[in-house]
Amino acid sequence: MKPLSAIYYIKQNKRRAILLIIMLMTSTFLYLAGAYISCISYFYDKEIKYGNRIITAYVQSDDENYADFHDFIRECEKDPDLVLLRRSPKGHASFMFKTTLGLEMTADSFVFENKDDLKTAFDNLGIECDYSQIKDHSIVISKAFAANVGLKLGDQVDEKYSRFLNGTYTIDAIIYDNSYNCFYVENSGAYDSDSAFVEANIISKSRSGQDFWSYLSDKRGERKLVIAKLISSQVDEQFAPFILLFYGASLILGLILSVVVNSVLTEFYLKRRFEFGLYRAIGMSRGRLVRKVAAEILLMNLIAVVLGAGLIMLFTFLMNELIYLPSGRFLPYWTLIGLFGFLMTDAMVLIPTIITKGVGMTKVDVTEF
Amino acid sequence: MFKVKDITMIYDMESDEKSFALKGFDLELPDKGLIGIIGPSGSGKSTLMYCLSTLKKPVEGSILYNDRELTEISSKEREVLRRQEFGFIFQKHYLIPYMGAMDNVMVASMNQGFEAREKARTFLKNLGIKDKEFRKKPSKLSGGQCQRVAIARAMINDPKVVFADEPTASLDHENAYNVMNILKEYSKDRLVLVVTHDRSILDGADRIIEMWDGEITEA
Numbered sequence: 001m002k003p004l005s006a007i008y009y010i011k012q013n014k015r016r017a018i019l020l021i022i023m024l025m026t027s028t029f030l031y032l033a034g035a036y037i038s039c040i041s042y043f044y045d046k047e048i049k050y051g052n053r054i055i056t057a058y059v060q061s062d063d064e065n066y067a068d069f070h071d072f073i074r075e076c077e078k079d080p081d082l083v084l085l086r087r088s089p090k091g092h093a094s095f096m097f098k099t100t101l102g103l104e105m106t107a108d109s110f111v112f113e114n115k116d117d118l119k120t121a122f123d124n125l126g127i128e129c130d131y132s133q134i135k136d137h138s139i140v141i142s143k144a145f146a147a148n149v150g151l152k153l154g155d156q157v158d159e160k161y162s163r164f165l166n167g168t169y170t171i172d173a174i175i176y177d178n179s180y181n182c183f184y185v186e187n188s189g190a191y192d193s194d195s196a197f198v199e200a201n202i203i204s205k206s207r208s209g210q211d212f213w214s215y216l217s218d219k220r221g222e223r224k225l226v227i228a229k230l231i232s233s234q235v236d237e238q239f240a241p242f243i244l245l246f247y248g249a250s251l252i253l254g255l256i257l258s259v260v261v262n263s264v265l266t267e268f269y270l271k272r273r274f275e276f277g278l279y280r281a282i283g284m285s286r287g288r289l290v291r292k293v294a295a296e297i298l299l300m301n302l303i304a305v306v307l308g309a310g311l312i313m314l315f316t317f318l319m320n321e322l323i324y325l326p327s328g329r330f331l332p333y334w335t336l337i338g339l340f341g342f343l344m345t346d347a348m349v350l351i352p353t354i355i356t357k358g359v360g361m362t363k364v365d366v367t368e369f
Numbered sequence: 370m371f372k373v374k375d376i377t378m379i380y381d382m383e384s385d386e387k388s389f390a391l392k393g394f395d396l397e398l399p400d401k402g403l404i405g406i407i408g409p410s411g412s413g414k415s416t417l418m419y420c421l422s423t424l425k426k427p428v429e430g431s432i433l434y435n436d437r438e439l440t441e442i443s444s445k446e447r448e449v450l451r452r453q454e455f456g457f458i459f460q461k462h463y464l465i466p467y468m469g470a471m472d473n474v475m476v477a478s479m480n481q482g483f484e485a486r487e488k489a490r491t492f493l494k495n496l497g498i499k500d501k502e503f504r505k506k507p508s509k510l511s512g513g514q515c516q517r518v519a520i521a522r523a524m525i526n527d528p529k530v531v532f533a534d535e536p537t538a539s540l541d542h543e544n545a546y547n548v549m550n551i552l553k554e555y556s557k558d559r560l561v562l563v564v565t566h567d568r569s570i571l572d573g574a575d576r577i578i579e580m581w582d583g584e585i586t587e588a
Contacts, residue, residue, distance in 0.1 A: 002481050003465075003472035012467040275465050281424060282477045282522075283452025285445065367419050369463070 006295035010303075016268055021304045023261055027345040028308025030250055034338025035316065037246045039100045039331050044235045046142075046179035047107045050125055051231030052208040054110065055216055056087055058199040059225050068223035073197045075219060081206055085120055086113035087199035088188040093164040095141075095157075097148045097180050100329045108231055109182040112201065118185050122175075124203045129173050138172035140183040146174060148328025178330075243337060250341040254348030262353050265297070269357050277366030290358035297354055301346065370400035370530070370560055371421060376430035378416050378583075390416040391427065392583040400529070403556035405571035406564045408580035414564045415534055417580070421562070422455055422532045423447040452479060456523030460535035462515040464507040470518045471503040477522045485525075492521040496551065513544030520551055531561045537570050545570055 001008045010017040059069045076082050094109040112118040115134040122129050129140060139157070146152055151171050158168040169184070188198070204212045209230065216227050269276075279289055316331050324330055378391040390413045398404060398421075406414045419425040420432060423439055432439040434450075442450070451457075456477075464473045474489040475481065493503065496517040507515050516536065523531055533552060537545035552561050553573045563571065571577055579587040 003468050003476045008472075009467075274463055278459075278463050278465070279476075280448075281451065281457050283448045283450070283455070285448050365424075366459075366463075367415075367424055369459075369461075 004292060006292070006299040009296050010299060017300055017303075020261070020264065020268070020300050021307065023257070023264065024301050024304035024349070025308040025311075026257055027254070027342060027349055028305055028312065030253065030345050031309070031335075031338040031342040032312050032315070033249070034246060034341040035312075035332055035335045036101050037242055038335040038337040039329075040103070040105070040239060040242065041235070042330055042332055043097065043099055043105065043180045044107060044231075046177055047181050048232045048235060050110065050179070050181070051108065052212065053125060054121060054201050054203050055213060055230070056199060056201055056228040057216065057220075057225055058087070058089075058228070065224040069225045070197065072220055072223050072225055073200060076200070076202060076216075079219075081204055083120060083124060083203040083205065084197070085117040085201040085203065086197060087111055087201045088113050088184070088186040089198050092166075092182065092184055092186075093162070094180070094182040095145075095149050095162055097145060098327070098329065100324055100331050107180045109184055110201070111184040111186060113185075113187060115185055117201070118183060121183075121201065121203060124205070127175055127177055129175050131173065133170075133172040134185055135172065136185060136187040137167060137169045138185040139169045140173040140175060140185075141171060141181075142175050142177050142179045144178045144325075144328045144330075145180045145182075146171070146328065147326065148180070246337065246341060247344070250345050251348070254345035257345065258349045258352055261349050262356065265353055265357055269293075269361055272361070273364045274366065274369050276361040277364040277369060280362070280364065281366040286362040289362045290354075293358040293361055294354045297350065297357070301350060305346075370435060371396070371398035372431075372433040373397070373421070374431045374433075376417070376420060376427050376432065378413070378420060378425065378427045389583050391420070391430075393430065394585050396578070396585065398560060398562070401556060401558050401560055402575035403553050403561045403563065403573060405574040405577045406562060406580060407566065407568055407571065407577055409566060411582075412580040413583040414566075414580045418532050418534055418562060418564050422457065422530075423450060453526060454529045456526065456528035456531040458516075458519050458523045458531065458533040458536045460538045462507070462512075462519040462539075464515055464518055464522075466507055469504040469506055470498055470510065470514075473507070473518055474521045474525055478525045489521065489525055492525060493518065496521055497547075511544075512540055513547065516540055516544065516548055517551070520548065524555065529559060531555060531559060533561065533563045535565055536563065537565070537567065549573060 001011070057069070057072065059066055073084065076084055088111045092109050092111060094107045096104045096106050099105055110121070112121060115131060115138075118134060118140070119129075119131055134140070141151070151157070153171055153174050155171045156168055157165060157171070159165050202216065204215070207215055209232065213227065213230050220227055276289060313333060316333055319331055373394075373396040375393045375395060376391050377389070377393045380388040380390055406417060408414045416425065420427045426440060430440070439447075465476065468476065470493060471486070471489060474493065475486065478485045478489065490503070494500075498514060498517060498521075502510065502514065507518075510518065516539075523533075531552070536552070537548055540548065549570050552563065555561055556575070563574070565571065577587075578585055
């Protein structure tokens with residue numbers, strides 16, 4: 001092993017290296033914080049996916065302009081790309097669920113007038129379901145959602161369970177798609193007459209998301225009716241503050257960590273002043289010394305990242321297996337937000353440290369000693 | 370080898386009380402031999418050595434080394450010179466505390482391969498360091514052994530000039546005598562400059578330069 005190498009230095013100075021590695025691991029744990037933040041979106045992942053394929057159209061309650069609405073529906077019915085399903089006007093909120101962080105949140109529900117409409121929707125969304133028990137006042141939820149809210153197949157819920165319910169409903173099917181939405185089947189009585197749609201769930205066979213929404217908006221034209229906003233844009237609006245908060249916290253933590261690591265390293269390298277003075281005396285170039293300092297710090301950081309990542313994965317695995325999954329929650333292993341937060345903090349720690357220590361050590365004069 | 374002309378070194382240039390470490394003198398040094406530079410503390414002997422070895426740049430004057438003006442070369446050229454042609458032995462050996470004896474020598478070597486390690490091994494053995502002591506850190510070696518490792522480090526690249534600043538100051542008489550013998554042997558075909566305030570170690574010197582208050586009083 002070459003005596004000037006970073007590995008040699010770390011091997012010969014284990015205690016100091018371990019202390020610094022532990023400090024550098026702190027920035028790795030920001031990845032975990034990011035995972036907790038972004039796991040909120042995990043609960044809305046399927047809702048966004050379904051919301052991109054099913055868009056609701058309706059007339060606002062204080063607007064009696066049903067002529068426009070029916071005209072719109074007739075136009076949609078002629079479109080081979082669109083599937084129109086009657087939406088029960090007795091809309092219900094979904095149950096409150098607990099996120100991984102313990103926050104209570106709710107998602108949108110999907111309400112269908114009858115079992116056939118539910119089946120049509122599920123077929124288009126690729127959801128497999130046992131329809132044998134589905135009837136009026138049925139609720140379909142996922143296994144994960146059921147575990148989260150403490151319900152199981154056959155359970156009945158009413159106003160006592162959720163103040164948003166108006167009557168008694170039964171959990172008549174469990175699906176395995178990890179969604180956190182309620183799928184209601186409710187015969188509202190508003191569709192006894194075949195002629196009239198009151199509200200519509202519109203499914204596109206080929207479009208989704210903003211493309212689908214724009215297509216329906218263009219089709220609506222000047223008619224007075226509402227094309228509901230995409231769920232994804234609503235979710236983004238709700239969670240943008242959380243994400244900004246996380247990045248802000250990463251920035252602050254990065255600054256604090258940078259100052260702390262820099263101070264500790266200053267002390268470490270002060271004790272090595274004569275060593276670097278000697279290197280300059282025997283003709284080592286400044287660039288070589290800066291690279292040596294950078295290699296030492298970067299290697300310790302790499303060890304910190306690997307150890308930190310290992311601990312985080314282990315923690316995530318144990319928490320998921322022992323606590324979160326059994327209670328219908330989840331902590332993701334991989335998140336872009338977490339990665340970005342960690343990289344930002346790590347860069348804020350490493351770059352100034354390497355520059356100040358690297359350049360600083362090249363200025364040591366052996367004749368001082 | 371060295372031609373020094375009107376060399377002047379001032380410390381605390383900005384201050385009202387400037388300190389003249391070297392007061393403008395001339396000096397010529399050959400390309401081999403053991404040259405002692407002697408004087409009391411503050412006489413400028415170490416400063417002269419630092420200027421000759423490019424560790425410091427004089428305020429005025431010129432230093433020609435093999436017809437090369439050392440006061441005008443770049444920082445990079447000075448680094449190359451120190452690496453390839455100069456060797457340094459300091460008063461307190463300045464061995465790196467977390468490296469063994471062999472690694473302390475290898476750290477100065479221009480090559481890090483097997484041949485360089487064998488050369489370092491030979492040097493250390495010739496200087497009386499045993500095999501089992503090669504991996505010992507400086508804290509486990511005696512003062513004399515540490516200084517001998519420092520000598521091996523200084524000579525590993527076969528420098529043309531060895532600068533030794535008080536190399537025996539922290540040694541007992543026997544070790545001091547041994548170190549001076551090694552330097553004397555090396556000076557047969559190289560230039561070895563020894564800075565000291567102890568005249569007794571310069572018995573074998575080819576030439577002694579006396580300094581006082583930044584000037585040469587006898588050479």
